[in-house]
Amino acid sequence: MSVRPWRDITRRKSRQIMVGKVPVGGDAPIAVQTMTNTPTEDAAATIDQIRACEEVGADIIRVSCPTPEATAAFRQITRAARVPIVADIHFHYKRALEAADGGAACLRINPGNIGSRARVKEVVNAAKANGCAIRIGVNAGSLEKHLLEKYGEPCPEALVESALEHMKYLQDEDFHEFKISVKASDVFLAVAAYNGLAEVCDYPLHLGITEAGGLQGGTVKSSIGLGMLLWAGIGDTIRVSLSADPVEEVKVGYHILKSLGIRARGVKIVSCPSCARQGFDVVKTVDALERRLAHITTPLSLSVLGCVVNGPGEARETDIGLTGGGNGRHAVFLSGISDHVIDDERMLEHIVGLVEAKAAEIEAANEAAAAAVAAE
Incomplete structure (x- = not known):
């Protein structure tokens, strides 16, 4: 069930x-x-x-x-x-x-x-x-x-x-x-x-x-x-x-x-509408990520939240998560676990790299599984 x-x-x-x-x-x-x-x-x-x-x-x-x-x-x-x-x-x-x-x-x-x-x-x-x-x-x-x-x-x-x-x-x-x-x-x-x-x-x-x-x-x-x-x-x-x-x-x-969780293609981005609590420009960041990640067809999830109110909770539900912090340093979650922090200057390129690497990892696993089934 x-x-x-x-x-x-x-x-x-x-x-x-x-x-x-x-x-x-x-x-x-x-x-x-x-x-x-x-x-x-x-x-x-x-x-x-x-x-x-x-x-x-x-x-x-x-x-x-x-x-x-x-x-x-x-x-x-x-x-x-x-x-x-x-x-x-x-x-x-x-x-x-x-x-x-x-x-x-x-x-x-x-x-x-x-x-x-x-x-x-x-x-x-x-x-x-x-x-x-x-x-x-x-x-x-x-x-x-x-x-x-x-x-x-x-x-x-x-x-x-x-x-x-x-x-x-x-x-x-x-x-x-x-x-x-x-x-x-x-x-x-x-x-x-x-x-x-x-x-x-x-x-x-x-x-x-x-x-x-x-x-x-x-x-x-x-x-x-x-x-x-x-x-x-x-x-x-x-x-x-x-x-x-x-x-x-x-x-x-x-x-x-x-x-609706019926069919996935590409990166599903969970993001907040942003407010005065945000640790970085959420709207600008999400817009850039949508453009930079449009080439990925592998289904995976990414959360982009501006502050720690809902950020950690949402990040635990996605493959990769970014939560805004103080002093220009933001928490990065991998597979729901807080993993490291990243600063403003490197944030966008870093997240793009993580998503591309995760997509490649998923595709490699899928290919290996398909090869194993074909070999049976």
């Missing part, structure tokens, strides 16, 4: 599908996604943006394919990408056929918008032939007319019913390699819809609060909505939708997962 049951998250049991080489659902890690915002027709610019997102850990990247010129460039884009690429299709079923042939790992469609059942069948056949998954993307802003007439307005029941109708389209074609989203800009609506959908199917769910806003407001809004769902064990992939650089979406996505 866990010694900290209040931290336990019991993940919803879902079937697993493959998006390219990335497993989604089941016991697979929750994937972090984003979407390019360059003109897809400009393959070079789109590839550059994909590469930047890959560097910060994007597992899956979505690319919009609204035109024949976009899907013509799509083949070049998928060949250059190191992660699976999802083709975003809304109304033009032929774009889905072209994208499937062009290397898409997944097609994001709304089957109800594709047109006739014959067209849905064509898309499913193209997905089967090319080993593509499909994402059913239901959105509160584009619900079907008959559901709006039935319910009067977008509501959780309408989003779930839309998803179930679309699911049946694919199931009738004996296609089950799909995930589902029921997004809304309203946090309460989205959370209620995802909770309702989670109760009536076992397909993997892609989470998102759509049109969340700018970097700051959208981060807060997405963190609230996705945090509630993830804490309830719901969600197999996430995208933080921001009016910002897609790189920021990936970073925020990892911060959300890291905050």
Whole structure:
């Protein structure tokens, strides 16, 4: 039994599908996604943006394919990408056929918008032939007319019913390699819809609060909505939708997962907001550390506290800790134990060096463990 049951998250049991080489659902890690915002027709610019997102850990990247010129460039884009690429299709079923042939790992469609059942069948056949998954993307802003007439307005029941109708389209074609989203800009609506959908199917769910806003407001809004769902064990992939650089979406996505203890990537910094008691400039130091340690992908924790009020207690919970002291000398904790002191002048470089060394130590241990398992 866990010694900290209040931290336990019991993940919803879902079937697993493959998006390219990335497993989604089941016991697979929750994937972090984003979407390019360059003109897809400009393959070079789109590839550059994909590469930047890959560097910060994007597992899956979505690319919009609204035109024949976009899907013509799509083949070049998928060949250059190191992660699976999802083709975003809304109304033009032929774009889905072209994208499937062009290397898409997944097609994001709304089957109800594709047109006739014959067209849905064509898309499913193209997905089967090319080993593509499909994402059913239901959105509160584009619900079907008959559901709006039935319910009067977008509501959780309408989003779930839309998803179930679309699911049946694919199931009738004996296609089950799909995930589902029921997004809304309203946090309460989205959370209620995802909770309702989670109760009536076992397909993997892609989470998102759509049109969340700018970097700051959208981060807060997405963190609230996705945090509630993830804490309830719901969600197999996430995208933080921001009016910002897609790189920021990936970073925020990892911060959300890291905050819940679901998935870690890089250095988790625990720091105080600072006050008049601080022994050094905490804000400036944390800002510098975030920039200097951005290259580290190994999960580890670092606490940066300005004084001895909470500093020693927080430092005992992290791999490396820095607590402000008097006369320009500050305590350094290693693995929760007070180890030595460091002065202002050498502090930043010293902490960066300690974190880099710890990351290398963890990686070496992981490699040795993997080698031992392989040798058995």
